[in-house]
Amino acid sequence: MIPKVIHYCWFGRGKQPYLIRHCIKSWKKVMPEYELKCWNEDNFDVNKIPFVRDAYKARKWAFVADYVRFYALYHEGGIYLDTDIETLKPFDQFLDKPFFAGTEVRGVNNKYISVDVSTFGCIKGHWYAKQCMEWYHDKPFLDKSTGKVSGDVVQVVATNILLPIGYRKENKDQQIKDVYIYSNQYFANKENNPNRQEVYSIHYFDGSWVDGKHGYFYSFARKHDLMHIYRKIEVLTSFIRRILAFREKK
Structure with a gap:
């Protein structure tokens, strides 16, 4: 069983904006019996691997969280939430799954589909969390040839690891081994304007990592x-x- 612990990241020691405070408040309201654990500079060594060290030095906190989410759940188990996720219903029905995540659908005509690890949960020591975590171990933060982030954003990393063993870029429920991927109607993209009675959470895509x-x-x-x-x-x-x-x- 997945433990009733919600993990989230807040690096940089900055003040949490209203949207983030609102979302975290929703977790406490909807799942009051769940423990909340914030990962930050006080309980995680930002120099653990080069990717995280360099992302932290560049003040790219979201990319630090890309690695820490997998580290946290692999070592402790539980549920990870991006801080711009509002919860509407308890996640209890997913706790018996070894690993669960959602589907991200974005882009013109919803062409961009990937595994969504802005909301996911797993048991301690799960193999998929381990593979996602270890992907970062030998990667630089920036690709020297392109100047861009290695491997792109975390959704791309998670998707590319699962593709060779059966994941399909389709917005529907899928099971790959003991990994359960749900359609985006469970953990919804904000663009879907979902009926709030039918979804468990909404991702607002705060976009704090976006440059330009x-x-x-x-x-x-x-x-x-x-x-x-x-x-x-x-x-x-x-x-x-x-x-x-x-x-x-x-």
């Missing part, structure tokens, strides 16, 4: 702790665009 310019309103919201409002507007506009696109097809 994303417009005035994005920058303003990030600077003034208004990302929770920005994301709600983003969901609404996405919903309106889909309605208009549907009407145009008629």
